[in-house]
Amino acid sequence: MRNYKIKKALNFSVPEYDAEALERTMTFSKNIDYGVEKQRMTEVQSILAQIKFIPMKAWAGKFAIACLLNAGILVETQVGNASLWMIISICIPLLCLTGTNEICNIMQPELKSLLLTVRYSMKKIILIRLLIFGVIDLLILLLTAGAAFFADLYAGWNDLLYVIMLYNLMCMGCIYIINHIRETNAVFACSVWGVSLITMNLIIKNTFAELVAGKENMILLLIIALTIWRILTEISNMLGGLQEHEINSQQFV
Amino acid sequence: MNDRKTVKNILTGETEYVEVLIQKYYGDIYAYCYQHLFDKHMAQDITQETFLRFLKNLESYKHTGKLKNYLYIIAKNIIRDYLKKQDRRCLSYSNAEPIVSNMENTVLELEIKSILDSLEEEERELIILRYYQDMTFADISRIIGKPMSTVKYSLKKLEKKIGDRLKGEY
Numbered sequence: 001m002r003n004y005k006i007k008k009a010l011n012f013s014v015p016e017y018d019a020e021a022l023e024r025t026m027t028f029s030k031n032i033d034y035g036v037e038k039q040r041m042t043e044v045q046s047i048l049a050q051i052k053f054i055p056m057k058a059w060a061g062k063f064a065i066a067c068l069l070n071a072g073i074l075v076e077t078q079v080g081n082a083s084l085w086m087i088i089s090i091c092i093p094l095l096c097l098t099g100t101n102e103i104c105n106i107m108q109p110e111l112k113s114l115l116l117t118v119r120y121s122m123k124k125i126i127l128i129r130l131l132i133f134g135v136i137d138l139l140i141l142l143l144t145a146g147a148a149f150f151a152d153l154y155a156g157w158n159d160l161l162y163v164i165m166l167y168n169l170m171c172m173g174c175i176y177i178i179n180h181i182r183e184t185n186a187v188f189a190c191s192v193w194g195v196s197l198i199t200m201n202l203i204i205k206n207t208f209a210e211l212v213a214g215k216e217n218m219i220l221l222l223i224i225a226l227t228i229w230r231i232l233t234e235i236s237n238m239l240g241g242l243q244e245h246e247i248n249s250q251q252f253v
Numbered sequence: 254m255n256d257r258k259t260v261k262n263i264l265t266g267e268t269e270y271v272e273v274l275i276q277k278y279y280g281d282i283y284a285y286c287y288q289h290l291f292d293k294h295m296a297q298d299i300t301q302e303t304f305l306r307f308l309k310n311l312e313s314y315k316h317t318g319k320l321k322n323y324l325y326i327i328a329k330n331i332i333r334d335y336l337k338k339q340d341r342r343c344l345s346y347s348n349a350e351p352i353v354s355n356m357e358n359t360v361l362e363l364e365i366k367s368i369l370d371s372l373e374e375e376e377r378e379l380i381i382l383r384y385y386q387d388m389t390f391a392d393i394s395r396i397i398g399k400p401m402s403t404v405k406y407s408l409k410k411l412e413k414k415i416g417d418r419l420k421g422e423y
Contacts, residue, residue, distance in 0.1 A: 003412045014284045021297035
């Protein structure tokens with residue numbers, strides 16, 4: 001229990017504080033960052049956060065294709081039955097297709113409206129995912145090229161350029177399809193494009209060198225340049241369309 | 254609005270709640286600082302520093318007890334640092350210019366100052382929190398970081414000591 005006599009004896013009055021002192025404290029307090037800025041993610045953090053949203057099956061698909069490509073190299077060195085090119089022809093479009101599936105999923109109308117309400121803009125999500133898949137595919141291709149090089153299966157620049165061309169053609173086709181068929185059957189259309197490319201490749205590859213007669217690298221480089229230009233144009237169109245969509249949705253919210 | 258919600262609002266960017274928080278506790282923290290320092294301007298400066306330090310580290314604040322107690326702890330640490338820098342004791346009233354100007358200059362009040370001056374730092378803290386800030390034993394024990402039984406025992410001893418000092422007035 002409090003001793004009231006002591007309380008009374010020790011009592012003294014505290015002078016009123018200056019109103020300016022309180023104002024000054026409030027003014028200084030306005031210059032502080034209250035977590036919002038600090039909580040905002042850096043670009044690297046947002047990329048890492050997006051990785052978590054890519055489903056396991058996409059990673060598993062890419063991993064399986066990487067294994068298949070390297071198994072093909074191993075078989076080729078051990079048995080030498082010239083099946084490597086067939087494996088590459090099948091795997092490269094499939095490698096692209098595993099990522100395409102995820103991009104198609106984001107572009108679904110019902111999911112798009114949901115994504116517009118979350119932390120990132122659609123534009124950023126698409127760009128981050130394209131970047132992630134691009135980097136992963138590049139690593140897989142580099143790993144395969146490295147393995148082929150060490151297994152003495154590397155025939156020259158034209159092999160490497162041919163693989164890049166194949167991958168670019170697949171990417172270009174898929175992005176074009178996603179851009180123009182924004183419906184649930186976009187994945188199916190991409191798969192059809194992939195199968196067509198595999199078939200065309202299997203037919204053409206053997207006669208390709210004969211057809212171009214010594215100008216192989218030149219033609220491959222030209223196709224690669226054209227596909228890169230087309231991919232960039234399609235990505236730009238895709239992001240431009242999304243921006244309009246976001247502005248429209250914000251106007252109605 | 255409770256303090257937990259106020260802090261949450263500030264962290265989500267609603268900075269108008271900063272003013273609400275400062276206005277709510279400015280007077281109490283200022284009084285606490287003044288009771289330690291007996292210097293109005295210094296008390297105002299330390300009160301300001303207390304709030305700014307709290308707000309700068311708001312992200313790490315965990316609302317487990319009373320926010321006011323947390324502010325007292327910050328103020329206590331700033332006062333301690335200030336006094337260390339000044340190389341003087343907490344209630345060294347010998348250079349008593351601000352005290353005399355802010356308090357009624359009666360014999361009794363001068364005696365109060367000298368009584369507080371004679372106490373150890375922790376004893377003074379106990380008296381300020383209990384008799385000037387009207388805090389419960391539980392809150393005092395949280396602020397000074399000692400068990401409630403120790404707080405009770407120490408205060409009882411202090412009351413006797415101060416009573417003796419007041420020449421058996423009560």
